[in-house]
Amino acid sequence: xxxxxxxxxxxxxxxxxxxxxxxxxxxxxxxxxIDLFFMDNLERDRASGNALxxxxxxRGCASYPSVTEFERKLEELYGADxxxxxxxxxxxxxxxxxxxxxxxxxxxxxxKLFDECSQLLMCILEKPLIEENGFKKSVFAKERDNLIDxxxxxxxxxxxxxxxxxIEEMCEGEPYAISEVGSEADALLLTPQNxxxxxxxxxxxxxxxxYISGEVDDISIQNFIDNFISMxxxxxxxxxxxxxxxxxxxxxxxxxxxDVNQGKLCLGFRTQVDACSPDYYPLVVYxxxxxGDTHSKLFQNVREKASxxxxxxxxxxxxxxxxxxxxGIEAENRGKAEEIILKQVEEMKNGNISKEExxxxxxxxxxxxxxMQDSQGSIVDFFMSxxxxxxxxxxxxxxxxxxxxxxxxxVRIAQNVQLDTVYFLKPNEKASGEGNE
Amino acid sequence: xxxxxxxxxxxxxxxYEYRHESGLKVFFVKKAGYNKKTAMFGTNYGSIDxxxxxxxxxxxxxxxxxxxxFLEHKLFEQKDGNMLDKFSRxxxxxxxxTSFTQTVYYFSCTDLFEDNFRMLLDYVQNPWLTDExxxxxxxxxxxxxxxxxxxxxxxxxxxxxxxxxxxxxAKLEIAGSIESISKITKELLYDCxxxxxxxxxxxxxxxxxxxxxxxxxxxxxxxxFKDRGKVEKRYPDEPEELNSEYxxxxxxxxxxxxxxxxxxxxxxxxxxxxxxxxxxSIALNDTMGRSSTLYNRLYEEGLINDSFxxxxxxxxxxxxxxxxxxxxxPKKTAEIISGVLKELAEKGIDEKSFTRIKKSYQxxxxxxxxxxxxxxxxxxxxxxxxxxxxxxxxxxxxxxxSYTNNxxxxxxxxxxxxSVINPL
Numbered sequence: 080x081x082x083x084x085x086x087x088x089x090x091x092x093x094x095x096x097x098x099x100x101x102x103x104x105x106x107x108x109x110x111x112x113i114d115l116f117f118m119d120n121l122e123r124d125r126a127s128g129n130a131l132x133x134x135x136x137x138r139g140c141a142s143y144p145s146v147t148e149f150e151r152k153l154e155e156l157y158g159a160d161x162x163x164x165x166x167x168x169x170x171x172x173x174x175x176x177x178x179x180x181x182x183x184x185x186x187x188x189x190x191k192l193f194d195e196c197s198q199l200l201m202c203i204l205e206k207p208l209i210e211e212n213g214f215k216k217s218v219f220a221k222e223r224d225n226l227i228d229x230x231x232x233x234x235x236x237x238x239x240x241x242x243x244x245x246i247e248e249m250c251e252g253e254p255y256a257i258s259e260v261g262s263e264a265d266a267l268l269l270t271p272q273n274x275x276x277x278x279x280x281x282x283x284x285x286x287x288x289x290y291i292s293g294e295v296d297d298i299s300i301q302n303f304i305d306n307f308i309s310m311x312x313x314x315x316x317x318x319x320x321x322x323x324x325x326x327x328x329x330x331x332x333x334x335x336x337x338d339v340n341q342g343k344l345c346l347g348f349r350t351q352v353d354a355c356s357p358d359y360y361p362l363v364v365y366x367x368x369x370x371g372d373t374h375s376k377l378f379q380n381v382r383e384k385a386s387x388x389x390x391x392x393x394x395x396x397x398x399x400x401x402x403x404x405x406x407g408i409e410a411e412n413r414g415k416a417e418e419i420i421l422k423q424v425e426e427m428k429n430g431n432i433s434k435e436e437x438x439x440x441x442x443x444x445x446x447x448x449x450x451m452q453d454s455q456g457s458i459v460d461f462f463m464s465x466x467x468x469x470x471x472x473x474x475x476x477x478x479x480x481x482x483x484x485x486x487x488x489x490v491r492i493a494q495n496v497q498l499d500t501v502y503f504l505k506p507n508e509k510a511s512g513e514g515n516e
Numbered sequence: 517x518x519x520x521x522x523x524x525x526x527x528x529x530x531x532y533e534y535r536h537e538s539g540l541k542v543f544f545v546k547k548a549g550y551n552k553k554t555a556m557f558g559t560n561y562g563s564i565d566x567x568x569x570x571x572x573x574x575x576x577x578x579x580x581x582x583x584x585x586f587l588e589h590k591l592f593e594q595k596d597g598n599m600l601d602k603f604s605r606x607x608x609x610x611x612x613x614t615s616f617t618q619t620v621y622y623f624s625c626t627d628l629f630e631d632n633f634r635m636l637l638d639y640v641q642n643p644w645l646t647d648e649x650x651x652x653x654x655x656x657x658x659x660x661x662x663x664x665x666x667x668x669x670x671x672x673x674x675x676x677x678x679x680x681x682x683x684x685x686a687k688l689e690i691a692g693s694i695e696s697i698s699k700i701t702k703e704l705l706y707d708c709x710x711x712x713x714x715x716x717x718x719x720x721x722x723x724x725x726x727x728x729x730x731x732x733x734x735x736x737x738x739x740x741f742k743d744r745g746k747v748e749k750r751y752p753d754e755p756e757e758l759n760s761e762y763x764x765x766x767x768x769x770x771x772x773x774x775x776x777x778x779x780x781x782x783x784x785x786x787x788x789x790x791x792x793x794x795x796x797s798i799a800l801n802d803t804m805g806r807s808s809t810l811y812n813r814l815y816e817e818g819l820i821n822d823s824f825x826x827x828x829x830x831x832x833x834x835x836x837x838x839x840x841x842x843x844x845x846p847k848k849t850a851e852i853i854s855g856v857l858k859e860l861a862e863k864g865i866d867e868k869s870f871t872r873i874k875k876s877y878q879x880x881x882x883x884x885x886x887x888x889x890x891x892x893x894x895x896x897x898x899x900x901x902x903x904x905x906x907x908x909x910x911x912x913x914x915x916x917x918s919y920t921n922n923x924x925x926x927x928x929x930x931x932x933x934x935s936v937i938n939p940l
Contacts, residue, residue, distance in 0.1 A: 107549035109527065109886050146815075150807035154872050157879030185527065185882045187875075217816075225821050231770035232823075232842065237666050338768045338940050341662040374604035383598065386655030389663055407663050435605060442607030442627075449551035449626040453888060 087452040087474055089290075089462045092300070095308050097284075097315030099466070102300065103292035103458055111193055111293030112179035113200060113303070114459045117285040118467070120319050121172045121254045126165075127226065127261025128269050128277040129174050133163025134222040135214050135274070136176075141206035143199070152199065157181050159196045161203065167259040168467060169321030169354070169398025174281060176200065179455075182294040193295045197303045205310055207278065213271025214278075223269055230263050234337075237504060241343035242403055245502035246396075248333050249347040255321065255399050283313040288466055290459045323400030325349050331500040336507050343504040344416055346404040348424075351495045354397050355470035360480040361488035365496075366395050367440035368489065369427055370404055374439045376423040377404065385419055387412050398468065402496065410506050417501065427493040432486065441481055448478040517729055522906045527885050531895065531906045532728040536735055539716030539743045543895050544731045545723045547888055551626045553724030554892045555633050557640045558620035560719075560747070560900050561712035564685040564833060565617075568749040571711045576750070579708060580699040582657070582692015585614040587643075587705050589653050591621065595644045599635070608632045616686055617831055618900060619712075624889065629726060630734060637720070637738035643709050645702045654697055661691050668767045672775040672937045675763045676838060679933035680779045682759040683752035686834045714744040719899050723892045751833060756781045756930075764936045773937040774846035776853065777838035778930045785832040786902040791911050795920040796828035796837055796927060798873045802865045803856060804839055805873070810856045819849045832901055837927060846936045854932055861928035864921035871917075878912050 092100040119129055143149040153159045159180035166173050178200040180192040208215040234240050243258070250256040289307065291300055327349060352362045370377035370393030381391035391406040408416045426432070451457040452474055465472065472480065519534040532544040563585065567578045592599040592612070603610035608625035621640050625632050664670045674689060681687040691697075722731045758779065784792055804810050804826055814820040826839035843849045884890045891905070898905040 107547075109882050145812070147807055147809065147812050150805070151872060154807055154876035157882075158876030159879070181879045181882045187878075221816065221818070224818065228771060228821060228842065233770075235668055235769045237768075238663075340665045341659065372604055373600035373610070382656055386652050387659070389656055389660040407659060409659070409662070439601075439604045439607070443604060443609065446607045446609065446624075446626045450624065453550050453552045455886070 087458055089473075093304055096312035098287045098289060098307065098312070100289045100304050101291070101462065103290055103455075103462065105292065105452065105455070105458060106294065108293050108455050109182055109185055110179050110455065111182050111295050112177065112455060113197060113289065113291050114463070115176045115287060115289045116463060117174045117281050117287045118318055119172045119174070119281070119285050119316070121167050121170045121257050123257055123262070123265060125277070126172055126257050126259070127266040128274055129172050129281070130165035130260040131222055131226050131266070131269060131274060132174055132278055132281060133165065133176065134226065135218055136203045136207055137161070137163055138218045138222065139208050140202040141208075142202050144208060149199075156192055156196055157186060159192065159199075161196070161200055165259050168464065169396075170254040171318060171321070171398070171467065172259060174285075176204065184294070193299045194302070197299070197306075201303075201306050204282070209275065211271075213275050216271055219271040219274060223266060226260065227263050227266050230258070230260055230266065237337075237339055237341070237343055238405065238407065241345045241502060241504040242405055244333070244335065244504070245345035245347045245403060245500055246401070248331060248502060249401070249500035250399075282310055284316045286315055286318060288463055290462065292455050292459065321399050323349075323353050324351055325499075327497045327499045330498050333500065333502045334505055335503070336505045339504065339506045341407045342410045342413060342506055344406050344408055344413060344420075345502040346417075346420060346498060347500040347502070348402040348404070349497045349499050350395075350400045350402050350492070351497075352400050352492065354400075354468040358492060359397070361484045361492045363395065363444065364437065364440050364481065364484045365427065365489045365492045366393050366402060367443060368432055368436045369393050369423060371440065372443050374436065376426060376436075377406075377420065380419050380423055381406055381416060385415070387416050387419070391420070397464070413503060421498070424496065424498070428490070428496075430486070430490040430493075432489065437486060437489065441484065444481045445478055448474055448481070517732055519728060519732060522904065524906045524909055526909055527882055529885055529906075531904065534728075534732040534735070536715065536739055538739055538741065540718055540720065540735070540739055541899065542720045542732060542735050543722070543899065544726070544728050545891050545895065546725065546728070547723055547891070548725055550725050550888055552624055552888050553626065553629045553722070553726060554622060554624040554888045555629075555636055556620050556622040556721045556892050556896055557636055558618050558719050558721075558896050558900070559712050560617065560717050561619050561708075562615050562617040563688060563690040564751065565712065565749050566685050566688070567751070568711055568747065570707045571714070571744045577707065579704055580692060581688045581696040582690070583700055583704060583708055584619055585691045586653065586657060586697060586700050587708055588612045588614045588619050588621075589657060590645055590650065590705060591640060591643055593644060593649050594639055594642065599639050602635060603632060606632055614690055616690070617833060618896070620896065622892070629724065630730075633722070633731075633734055634738055637735065640713070641739070641741045643706070645705055647702055650700065650702050650705065654700075657691060657697055658694050661689075661694055661697075664689070664691065666767070668769045668773050668937045671765055671767060672773045672840065672935050675765060675937075676775045676777050676933060676935035679758060679760045679763050679935055680777055680836055681834075682755050682757065684754040684834055685751065687759070710744060712747060714747070715739065715741060716743045717747050719896055721892045721896045723888045723895075754834070758931055758933050760933065761931070762934050762936075764938060766938050766940045769937055769939050771842050771844060771939065772846050773840070774843050774850065775838055775840035775935045776850055776932050777836050778927060778932045780830060780835035780837065780927050781930065782926055783832065783835075787907055787911060789830055789832065789901050790898065790903055790908060791915060791919070792923055793828050793830040794877065794911060794915060795923040796830070798870065798877060798920060799860065799865055799924050799928070800826045800828060800837060800839065801873050801877075802869050803860050804853065810853065814849060814852065819843055819845060819852070846934065850932070850934045857928050857932070861925060864924050865917060867917050870920060874912065874915065881908055881912065
């Protein structure tokens with residue numbers, strides 16, 4: 080029932096009081112959705128509060144004061160989904176909300192789901208549970224406790240933990256070191272009152288992007304936009320950009336130990352490349368050749384040739400111009416692994432790149448750009464990222480940019496990549512114990 | 517060319533089924549308007565298949581834990597280079613996975629589907645193992661095993677299976693242990709390959725904006741291997757009792773993690789398996805889903821958080837229901853849940869909740885058709901279990917509250933086991 084393959088595009092429907100509304104054109108999906116993002120500068124004293132907002136708002140609203148009632152309503156609407164969260168892109172914090180439901184034609188009796196589902200979304204945004212000029216105390220207390228538990232639990236996933244620690248050390252003193260959910264110390268300063276204050280700021284002053292995708296009629300969309308805009312808006316906050324230029328004078332080395340079996344090695348680099356600059360495209364190709372896929376230098380040399388690791392890869396942080404290399408290894412192989420990794424980075428600088436490597440990477444990027452258009456979530460993420468960085472390329476033109484990257488471009492980028500921080504999560508001597516009670 | 521079609525009107529999708537002369541089953545789902553094409557080549561062979569009769573002999577062997585997964589890694593290696601590189605040169609993204617019951621090789625691409633598809637069909641039929649390349653892989657898989665040793669969610673899950681199963685190999689780690697993989701040899705790998713990688717034990721699934729005849733004729737052209745006959749594998753008789761009620765381990769985590777489960781002792785297959793799986797999911801959702809009184813009580817009391825999950829894992833060879841997440845007090849939480857489950861086993865689920873939750877699951881089924889990869893995986897999984905993913909819609913229509921309550925009584929009267937990971 081989908082349309083033939085063609086351009087996936089986005090149309091701006093309205094812009095009012097710092098809110099931009101977009102309609103994504105792609106009719107092949109079975110679901111209809113709204114994705115909205117409120118944006119704030121990533122700052123220490125705001126990050127925890129911002130992260131707490133979606134958790135509190137999801138706990139009910141004036142029409143559905145209990146979670147049980149709210150969730151039962153969603154089940155009745157064929158398992159509609161309403162969710163929210165916090166993420167960071169560069170030094171911008173995004174507070175996101177999401178609504179999705181199966182498109183009307185797939186319901187048992189051609190029911191109209193969009194109006195009801197979007198009203199539920201508006202309810203949690205507009206009419207949170209409030210008492211004594213603060214968020215409802217019991218809800219606030221529980222969600223703040225959960226946020227703190229969540230912040231503490233980042234240690235559980237050792238791969239992600241080592242990467243986060245590497246970035247924290249590397250970007251010490253820069254806003255990017257702040258977590259997308261803030262810190263425990265800052266979460267403890269929050270109260271039902273100051274968090275409600277922050278909520279009002281979000282609704283009234285944060286710049287926002289709204290994306291609507293899937294089958295839905297124009298009248299319903301217009302009604303949603305009108306409702307959204309009718310929430311009061313004040314002076315719209317202006318956002319700072321994320322600086323990417325930084326010269327490294329000395330490589331920082333951090334070793335930390337923990338009771339783990341496998342060591343995690345993380346190398347943080349500065350690429351000096353802005354998200355929407357012409358150099359961004361060769362940077363992505365550079366990263367692909369170095370450690371983006373199974374054909375990459377890191378995978379081939381650390382895993383396939385030396386058998387030191389199950390994974391060895393490099394990841395770009397597009398908005399902050401960072402590249403992180405990660406690998407899980409035995410502690411005793413740490414020196415050997417680091418040497419092999421840095422040798423690959425040198426090979427890139429020296430232009431020791433085969434035609435096959437660059438071609439395979441460019442093809443992988445082309446496949447990636449096309450495949451993204453088969454997921455509603457990825458389409459939203461693509462356009463939102465472009466809007467955030469004031470980048471005008473669409474899927475096709477960005478794919479063209481990747482195609483035209485030359486070997487010289489890649490080597491030029493390689494020359495500017497600087498190692499900033501080496502982080503190693505080291506296993507303690509004593510291995511972890513196990514036993515039945 | 518002869519093939520069958522199954523049209524699922526409600527979602528507007530068609531399943532094409534072709535039976536190759538070797539006995540290999542081939543499925544295709546057309547996704548008009550999608551760029552991505554996914555092809556999977558899988559064998560009905562996973563980590564639990566460790567006792568079997570070697571094809572062409574009367575010899576029954578027991579193989580080292582983790583060998584199915586080891587073989588999965590090794591199949592990528594070919595005489596003229598690594599398959600991962602070859603796919604990558606054509607812009608495709610290749611991978612494979614080994615589960616309890618399946619080993620599946622796949623790729624996704626947007627262009628050059630035919631070249632990639634031919635490569636997939638070819639390399640899975642042609643293993644190339646040497647003593648040297650088998651040894652080399654032990655280092656890589658060793659690190660994969662070490663990674664899982666530090667993964668608390670993985671550990672809490674397998675420790676639960678260890679509690680649930682006395683003898684059944686579902687309790688074994690899919691990748692094995694450093695010790696067990698050290699015993700793997702080229703010869704043993706070939707024994708496994710020749711036994712399980714035979715057309716009548718395998719399935720090919722393709723999903724994407726392609727044409728059925730095109731897909732099936734490539735299969736005709738590429739499938740060279742002949743069927744080696746019926747697989748004879750054996751599982752131990754699993755007693756109804758638990759292996760143990762409780763298991764605990766300490767790892768570097770911020771707060772305790774728990775996973776609790778009940779063994780389903782009744783073995784079914786085909787449409788009945790799907791029906792039972794859905795009925796148990798609805799029962800779990802009713803009892804401990806986000807809309808339930810229990811979930812909200814535990815959440816309010818600070819005993820569970822957003823990480824709480826549940827699952828109904830049912831397969832032809834084994835089955836269990838399980839739930840868990842982070843908790844400051846796993847034992848107290850487990851006790852409260854057990855109390856509510858006892859009540860569920862007595863009273864069952866009421867018609868109104870059943871209807872509401874069923875509707876929400878029907879919605880999720882329709883959503884699954886958004887993703888080429890999900891469709892491919894589900895078509896393969898349901899076929900290995902003797903049914904069709906396109907029958908799920910019909911199963912929802914048939915499923916009623918009295919059937920669901922029968923299944924509830926059969927399962928939730930069994931004793932639950934508890935696995936806990938405590939912080940160091």
